[in-house]
Amino acid sequence: MLTDVNMTINGREVSGKVEARTLLVEFIRDHLKLTGTHVGCDTTQCGCCVVHVDGRAVKSCTILALQARGTSVTTIEGLAKPDGSLHPMQEAFREHHGLQCGFCTPGMVMMGIDIARRHPNADEHTVRHELEGNICRCTGYQGIVEAIVDASRTMATAGEKV
Amino acid sequence: MGQFGIGQPVRRKEDVRLLTGKGVYTDDVNIDGQVFAVFVRSPQAHATINSIDIQPALAAEGVIAIYTGDDLAADGVGTLETEVEMSDLAGNPMFRPKRTLLATGKVRFLGEPVAVVLAETQEQARAAAELVMVDYDQLPSIASTSGAVDPSSPPVWPEHGSNVSVHWENRPASEIDVHMERAKTRVTVDIVNNRLVPNPMEPRAAVAQFDAETGVMTLYAPTQGGRRIQGGLAKGILKIPADKMRVISQDTGGGFGIRGKLYPELGVVCWAARRSGRPVKWRGDRSETFVSDYHGRDQVNHAEMGLDENGRVVALKVHTILNVGAYMGENGPRLPISGGGRIIPGVYDIANFYFSVKPVFTNTVPTDTYRGAGRPEANFLMERLMDAAADATGLSRDEVRRRNVIRQDQMPYMTQMGLLIDSGDFIGNMDMAMEHSDWKGFEARRKDSEKTGKLRGIGIGNFVEAAGGRPTEEMRVRISPDGKATVFAGTYSHGQGHETVYAQLIEEYLGVPFADVSLVQGDTATSPMGSAGTFGSRSSWMGGLGIRKSSDAVIAKGRKIAAKLLQGEEEGVTFENGVFSAGAGSVTIQEVAKAAQEPKNLPEGMEPGLDESFHVKRDAELFNFPNGCHVCEVEVDPDLGIVQIVRYTAVDDCGVVLNPFIVHGQVYGGVAQGIGQALTENTVYDAEGQLMTGSFMDYGMPKAQHFSHIEALFNEVPCKTNELGVKGAGEAGACGAPSAFVSAVMDALKPYGIRHLDMPLTPDRVWQAIAEAKSDKAA
Numbered sequence: 001m002l003t004d005v006n007m008t009i010n011g012r013e014v015s016g017k018v019e020a021r022t023l024l025v026e027f028i029r030d031h032l033k034l035t036g037t038h039v040g041c042d043t044t045q046c047g048c049c050v051v052h053v054d055g056r057a058v059k060s061c062t063i064l065a066l067q068a069r070g071t072s073v074t075t076i077e078g079l080a081k082p083d084g085s086l087h088p089m090q091e092a093f094r095e096h097h098g099l100q101c102g103f104c105t106p107g108m109v110m111m112g113i114d115i116a117r118r119h120p121n122a123d124e125h126t127v128r129h130e131l132e133g134n135i136c137r138c139t140g141y142q143g144i145v146e147a148i149v150d151a152s153r154t155m156a157t158a159g160e161k162v
Numbered sequence: 163m164g165q166f167g168i169g170q171p172v173r174r175k176e177d178v179r180l181l182t183g184k185g186v187y188t189d190d191v192n193i194d195g196q197v198f199a200v201f202v203r204s205p206q207a208h209a210t211i212n213s214i215d216i217q218p219a220l221a222a223e224g225v226i227a228i229y230t231g232d233d234l235a236a237d238g239v240g241t242l243e244t245e246v247e248m249s250d251l252a253g254n255p256m257f258r259p260k261r262t263l264l265a266t267g268k269v270r271f272l273g274e275p276v277a278v279v280l281a282e283t284q285e286q287a288r289a290a291a292e293l294v295m296v297d298y299d300q301l302p303s304i305a306s307t308s309g310a311v312d313p314s315s316p317p318v319w320p321e322h323g324s325n326v327s328v329h330w331e332n333r334p335a336s337e338i339d340v341h342m343e344r345a346k347t348r349v350t351v352d353i354v355n356n357r358l359v360p361n362p363m364e365p366r367a368a369v370a371q372f373d374a375e376t377g378v379m380t381l382y383a384p385t386q387g388g389r390r391i392q393g394g395l396a397k398g399i400l401k402i403p404a405d406k407m408r409v410i411s412q413d414t415g416g417g418f419g420i421r422g423k424l425y426p427e428l429g430v431v432c433w434a435a436r437r438s439g440r441p442v443k444w445r446g447d448r449s450e451t452f453v454s455d456y457h458g459r460d461q462v463n464h465a466e467m468g469l470d471e472n473g474r475v476v477a478l479k480v481h482t483i484l485n486v487g488a489y490m491g492e493n494g495p496r497l498p499i500s501g502g503g504r505i506i507p508g509v510y511d512i513a514n515f516y517f518s519v520k521p522v523f524t525n526t527v528p529t530d531t532y533r534g535a536g537r538p539e540a541n542f543l544m545e546r547l548m549d550a551a552a553d554a555t556g557l558s559r560d561e562v563r564r565r566n567v568i569r570q571d572q573m574p575y576m577t578q579m580g581l582l583i584d585s586g587d588f589i590g591n592m593d594m595a596m597e598h599s600d601w602k603g604f605e606a607r608r609k610d611s612e613k614t615g616k617l618r619g620i621g622i623g624n625f626v627e628a629a630g631g632r633p634t635e636e637m638r639v640r641i642s643p644d645g646k647a648t649v650f651a652g653t654y655s656h657g658q659g660h661e662t663v664y665a666q667l668i669e670e671y672l673g674v675p676f677a678d679v680s681l682v683q684g685d686t687a688t689s690p691m692g693s694a695g696t697f698g699s700r701s702s703w704m705g706g707l708g709i710r711k712s713s714d715a716v717i718a719k720g721r722k723i724a725a726k727l728l729q730g731e732e733e734g735v736t737f738e739n740g741v742f743s744a745g746a747g748s749v750t751i752q753e754v755a756k757a758a759q760e761p762k763n764l765p766e767g768m769e770p771g772l773d774e775s776f777h778v779k780r781d782a783e784l785f786n787f788p789n790g791c792h793v794c795e796v797e798v799d800p801d802l803g804i805v806q807i808v809r810y811t812a813v814d815d816c817g818v819v820l821n822p823f824i825v826h827g828q829v830y831g832g833v834a835q836g837i838g839q840a841l842t843e844n845t846v847y848d849a850e851g852q853l854m855t856g857s858f859m860d861y862g863m864p865k866a867q868h869f870s871h872i873e874a875l876f877n878e879v880p881c882k883t884n885e886l887g888v889k890g891a892g893e894a895g896a897c898g899a900p901s902a903f904v905s906a907v908m909d910a911l912k913p914y915g916i917r918h919l920d921m922p923l924t925p926d927r928v929w930q931a932i933a934e935a936k937s938d939k940a941a
Contacts, residue, residue: 019285029189034183035183035186035187035189035190036182036183036184036185037183038187038189038363038364038415039365040363040364040365040415040448041365041858042447042449042857043857045858045859045863046448076181077183079182086178086182090181090182093177094174094177094178094181095173097174097823097824097827099177099180100416100657100658100659100827100831101362101364101415101417102176102185102413103187103362103363103364103413103415104363104415105181106183109181124871128865128866128867128869129866131866131867132866132867134866135363135858135863135865136866137361137362137363137416137834137863138363138827138831139827139830139831140831140833140834140895141830141834141866141869142830142869142871142872143830
């Protein structure tokens with residue numbers, strides 16, 4: 001049986017029909033064709049699928065599309081400004097070599113923003129522990145940690161709101 | 163030259179695309195009319211297949227077709243076999259079983275694919291796969307590496323009679339025994355080099371489409387360059403001409419060696435697309451990664467080393483058992499021999515070296531190349547021996563190493579195994595690493611840790627590896643009439659940043675601005691015919707050299723055209739910073755590229771365009787030798803067994819560094835995989851061959867919190883055997899980290915008399931060892 005679902009994604013009203021078991025990430029990837037959000041595991045460990053639901057980081061493989069009904073969702077595609085200028089977290093990842101293959105990156109960036117919002121001017125130790133739920137196999141985390149630490153300062157200074 | 167030339171820390175071109183969600187990985191590819199494939203996999207480690215009943219599944223909603231190994235065999239689909247051939251000293255060849263893409267008759271490891279279900283949706287295919295009824299008779303199985311050499315272990319291949327495929331030796335052991343006998347000190351080490359699951363973050367996937375009119379099969383899949391897979395699929399599996407097989411990888415989410423392989427699923431998906439007449443998509447999940455991607459490492463080593471009264475090594479003997487799994491991977495059996503075994507003596511001047519390897523079959527996932535591919539195992543073994551030698555001789559750990567390293571004045575140095583090490587500053591690496599890690603100040607830090615109840619340790623590890631992989635690669639460089647440059651490559655960046663580094667090379671060699679250079683890769687239809695791919699730390703060398711030589715050819719042709727345009731003699735035309743000059747006249751390479759389209763501008767008989775290729779061919783036995791020294795410092799909580807890295811210093815000699823920003827990234831990533839092996843990762847099978855670590859819940863992937871900041875430094879010694887002076891960089895970190903880390907933990911545990919523990923040094927393992935040491939003392 002299909003059920004109607006609607007939500008706001010990246011500022012755009014969207015609706016669709018989903019099965020009760022359809023995951024939010026399946027709705028995002030398969031229905032809306034927003035393929036920037038990735039699936040890297042089947043046990044909620046890797047964090048490749050992190051998006052923001054009403055401003056909070058959520059693993060989109062771990063909630064149902066129906067649970068996100070009526071919410072406002074932001075994915076990696078919704079971060080840069082329409083003129084193409086990058087979000088400070090994206091910019092910091094580029095500056096600190098926070099990505100190699102790019103597969104874990106969308107989840108890392110979304111998680112990084114969440115960390116920076118909760119910990120303005122975050123230190124390295126905090127960031128390393130906050131990344132418990134995100135796995136990267138390429139970078140050794142060094143550039144990722146540096147990027148989040150750096151962007152947490154930029155965002156705090158700018159009073160960043162996304 | 164300039165801010166984008168060789169050696170500059172240029173930020174990556176590929177990043178904006180990947181940071182904004184515009185990467186295109188295989189699961190992002192969808193083709194109209196596609197059906198979804200789900201594989202039925204063996205839940206048994208070893209069993210006879212009595213029957214496969216597909217009828218209930220066929221009747222399920224949405225099911226298009228179900229195929230088994232019999233369907234493949236009836237259609238003449240080929241099998242997989244290893245590329246490796248070896249013999250023992252008497253000339254007896256190793257046993258090399260063939261692998262069918264879907265198991266027939268028997269299953270030999272848990273996760274082996276038995277059938278494939280095609281359905282309209284992923285959910286329907288998954289549901290129907292549950293209905294495929296396979297009747298198994300369980301057989302006795304073997305998973306243990308050391309257990310498989312036991313003649314009474316259950317044979318994976320009864321037709322061979324033994325699980326040992328061959329007993330390979332480099333020479334008769336007796337030749338070394340005479341040297342070992344004159345040693346004043348002898349040390350032995352026994353090591354279990356733990357099996358790893360490489361786990362790139364993008365799970366495997368494939369989308370195949372067959373065009374019946376043209377006969378072209380197109381496969382989208384994550385690879386490390388499609389050329390090898392194209393050849394294997396066309397010739398070995400589908401039996402079609404190679405030019406009818408196209409392999410496309412747009413973005414690939416990590417490779418680490420295992421992605422370059424031709425997996426059975428790729429062949430099945432292609433064949434199923436041809437057979438069913440529908441495009442077929444397979445999205446592997448993480449559970450399938452664990453039970454079907456090739457695994458890495460899994461060796462058991464026993465080594466003996468003899469030293470003279472001066473602490474100089476006089477003889478080295480190594481016995482290795484390699485667990486190849488149930489079948490032989492493409493390169494798997496080679497890893498402890500020509501892959502890593504040949505460099506076991508490492509950075510040390512060791513004249514008398516014997517090693518033997520027994521690749522053994524077990525009922526486990528096949529093993530193959532994983533970052534370092536035999537070299538991390540070799541370096542780890544050698545460095546554990548050096549630590550043991552320090553203990554036995556009373557020399558410090560760095561002193562015993564200093565007495566044995568190959569000195570710069572011995573270069574080029576021909577090793578016992580015929581490898582010519584052209585360059586390297588092994589003493590300098592150690593000096594640099596010890597200085598930057600403040601080795602001298604360690605005792606004070608140890609005392610500080612003691613005050614908080616922690617045990618502090620410091621460790622050192624030298625390494626050298628042989629990099630370069632296959633001996634050929636072809637690159638193509640084109641300057642278009644609009645003045646922009648394009649590099650066509652068969653090397654394939656799956657995280658390494660080739661788009662950036664290759665553009666730096668073009669700016670350096672041809673003066674075309676960095677921003678005007680693009681890279682075309684990841685498609686066998688556009689990559690040069692002589693390409694091989696990216697693996698074995700080879701792209702800066704083989705790809706870089708190809709770009710350099712292609713650029714030389716562009717300049718040579720451009721000079722002829724410029725001479726005509728400038729009405730001068732070719733010999734009088736110079737080229738610098740993108741400008742051809744003759745006397746007072748000059749013309750840019752962009753202008754030459756535009757003019758090159760017009761036959762009237764060209765010397766007689768010259769083809770239009772500025773588009774040149776170069777096929778790099780080197781001696782197959784010529785490698786380069788990335789090397790370095792890593793120092794690791796840890797704190798151990800003796801009450802909990804938790805090991806925390808508190809400081810890490812990596813000194814690497816990757817030859818000339820094309821982009822330090824990117825090469826540092828390779829070092830960090832390599833170190834993380836090395837530390838992963840040494841601290842958190844282990845693949846565990848129970849005695850029945852059931853995989854106990856089949857997901858991220860039970861397999862310890864290293865996380866950000868496991869690391870401290872890594873200080874990475876270069877001790878740059880240009881390679882003498884290639885014009886760029888580069889050495890490999892991708893695998894170095896994984897070679898240096900395990901030994902430095904384990905050395906540090908053993909240093910910390912010295913008060914308990916613990917001198918060796920096998921990796922990974924998990925809290926459980928460390929705590930147990932401390933508890934046993936305490937109870938021994940009490941007793």
